[in-house]
Amino acid sequence: MGGGTGDAERPAPVRTLLLWCPDWPVVAAEIVDGVPASAPVAVLHANRVYACSTAARAEGVRRGLRKREAQNRCPQLIVVDHDPGRDARAFESVVAAVEEVAAGVEVIRPGACALVARGPARYFGGEEQAAERIVEHVAQTCLVESQIGIADGLFAAGLAARTGQLVPPGGTPEFLAGLPVEALGRPALTDLLRRLGLRTLADFAALPAGDVLARFGFDAALAHQLAAGRDHRRLAVRRPPPDLAVTETYDEALDRVDAAAFAARSLAERLHETLAGHALACTRLGIEAVTEHGQELHRVWRHDGLLSAAAIADRVRWQLDGWLSGTNRRPGAGGRPVPPRPTSGIIRLRLVPDGLLAQAGLQPGLWGETGAERDRAHRALSRVQGILGPDAVLTAVLGGGRSPSDQARLVPWGDERTPGRPATPPWPGRLPPPAPAVVLPAPVPAAVYDSTGELVVVTARLAVSAAPVRLVVGAAAPVEIVGWAGPWPLDERWWAPAEARRRARFQVRLADGGALLLSLAGGQWAVEAVYD
Template sequence: MERGAVPVRTLLVWCPDWPVIAAEIVDGVPATGPVAVLHANRVLACSEAARREGVRRGLRKREAQSRCPNLVTVEHDPGRDVRAFEPVVAAVEEVAAGVEVLRPGVCAVAARGPARYFGGEEQAAERIVEQIAQSCEVESQVGIADGVFAAGLAARAGRIIPPGETVRFLADQPVEALARPRLTDLLRRLGLRTLADFAALPAGDVLTRFGFDAALAHRLAAGRDHRPLAARRPPPDLDVTETYDEPLDRVDAAAFAAGAHAERLHDTLAGYGLACTRLGIEAVTANGQELHRVWRHDGLLTAAAIADRVRWQLDGWISGTNRRPGSAGRPAPPRPTAGIIRLRLIPAGVLAQAGLQPGLWGETGEERERAHRALSRVQGILGPESVVTAVLGGGRSPADQTRLVPWGDERLPARPTAAPWPGRLPSPAPAIVLPVPLPATVHDSTGQPVQVTARLQVSAAPARLTVGPATPVEIVGWAGPWPVDERWWAPAEAQRRARFQVSLANGGALLLCLTGGQWSVEAIYD
């Protein structure tokens, strides 16, 4: 910046104690009570009620709790702060263009535009505070000054610094306003108490003695903050909505609408270099009934794939033939009481257009694309459940670990794989898991049935296996038992199982299970 340049008049919005407010918005923690947000076991932010009890930023958790025994502590979550602040930024964008988010809880905009539109800086500040309060029910303060740094200090005081008065305003501010603890401590030890004291030092000496970061702080203290605002671009409206004069109450009409809407949505996303990975479908009936469903996808949805999912969902809503529950395990919604008059497609998840994710046929290649199109076509004709793939997850038995997912849906396991799963079978995994276990009997060398006691003691070594009416087969090796005691806290649902791996004289290997005194074959090893 050239010497003598004038900083831009900046309007800065500050939401006090934002990490606490975000915890209330997202997690429902009442911000009116004593609340502290912790990071690395220290207080990062606290509520007004906590400050009245002596809690301060930087205190250790135990010290804060000793000052305020009824203190509610919440762990810091930067993602939560960002998500909760997005509606506030959107509210500011309703009345002012070119908003820059400095951090969650703080955003800024050039003051000239809002001031000219609303008739002055004070009127613009009042309008923005009112907009945030009405849209988000969040308290905020606005400061206006020459430059972002000074506007931030003015916002904490709720002041509007007249043009040309920013340097005088900064002069009386303590050096702690620089928010650089190490530099502040050093300046205090040198006897420099205010920003004016620090600004009076020669700029060259500050750079030589304290370094580059201190030189930047020296410019701020002198009121030479001329960093241009990096205005964010509001996210584009990617939704596709259509209203019908005649309600859709037939599947064929809904299918025709699905194809047109899918093309529009796909073309809209393609214009921004995006593709859909998670599709939200909303519908409103003539009676005002609202329906919503989200379809997840393990890749990038093409126009045909979007059309298929919209058609499947409309078919399920109109004819009541939903083939499966929602993607999050929710039960299927009731059939609409009237025809659909409004349909909305929402790209709930988008990615940069980069082709399909790696799969069975490799990362690239025409064969992979052909296979994907063929399987998607089968789904389009027969429905989403006509083509499924297996997803391996957590569980104690092979049957529990496998989940069949419709082709193209997001491949999420039914149970977390990171859980310890006590009683889980050791490797290797069986090659074939029987959908229905086969009844069997196991005898020892004397012909007596083999049993397992409550203390997991095997009555005798397994010697012969009989599956149904087949001829008994000799057992030449076995391992186990691996016990599972499931849902012991619910007597009506409790189940105790003992499983064995056995190798047979004919070269086969099986997974056997003993439940309630009855043997069965659960899986086959290759």
């Protein structure tokens, strides 16, 4: 009366199709950052080569090499830092392309995804035809090269994809038998097996399963099952994101603002209901329109909170008003061009939500961040953007930096208020508080004199030639300095002579009650900011 379950009673591994994109970190760097993947490229992690291009391998670069050794082998090597987020973002388009052909995709890692082979094989008339169709669709849609392996189980399918093999049903143990133990992807276990004289997966699979578990542990027991072709893990199929965009086509073209406003409210309510059905809200809204003559118009509106149904309707109405009335033909800030006025009425309108969050993802503040006054101001400024363009209304965002002029970044109203530089680094040489109230757009030339009437200078060792006594700004009358602090030195980008900046900064208090931030660079004094 046995109590165990034999191998014969276990379900057979599922036929699995795995798509693999070679050198994906390099390809992702080309897609996101424009790094040419055809050139010698190496992606580094912890100062070692994590992935490299074909051209780099031709020069002797291999995974695991240190950066210096890789550059010695290939002096023209382009070095890129490893960024898992970049790899995942770039791979999303590949997964979406696969889902257009076959359902039930699991992302194994950026650069590899898998699905059960039975469905595509039955639909396309065989596993080989399904593999060819998926590879061709990915190449046409994403301009990405890929390879497919099909075998019994995910582990064997991943190894088969490396060489583009389609292992016949039941042939997975034979396919795995001749592979080296390094194929397990477990360096510590591989080293141990090598020292024991086990060179191939067949050697490892021949060991008794109980002895492997007792001697090497649970992870080695799992690897032993994989080496024997007993891969029973089910795929964790991902659910493709729902299409939340709403579209409306009009039999009669919208060429009047009042008709467009009515259409905007109806479509905005549909979008809000769709988002609410998924417990979502958006912080960005894409508005797309097509005219009778085929002209395509597009604009993205941003909001620093969650867009309600009324807020969505307002932005669509403002944008349609700007398009139909032609007011948005004025140039934006800095002469930025804006879309021209439509040459005919609008026959199709589409709203695309972006920046999706759970409805409880943003909690309004307790003091001053909500209320009728803020909403009115927000509507007025958004209306100005609808007329003059998104860059017509800007707000300042504080971030990191060593000078007041470096810490502020202007962003369009309603855009994400992300600082230009992170505030977390220590920023050595940064001015101590308090911060000046007014930062001048351009420094104003000035001169600082000592008690003898000589110009005050700072030596290379940051020694002040004499105490500052008098300040002259431009052609204005001299003002007595009653207090001062400094110098605070600043030596930035010294390794790039064309971009290097070296200054000494002073805080001075004047007899007329004013306080200024002064800088001295190359023997020339200037006023950079004013304290309140």
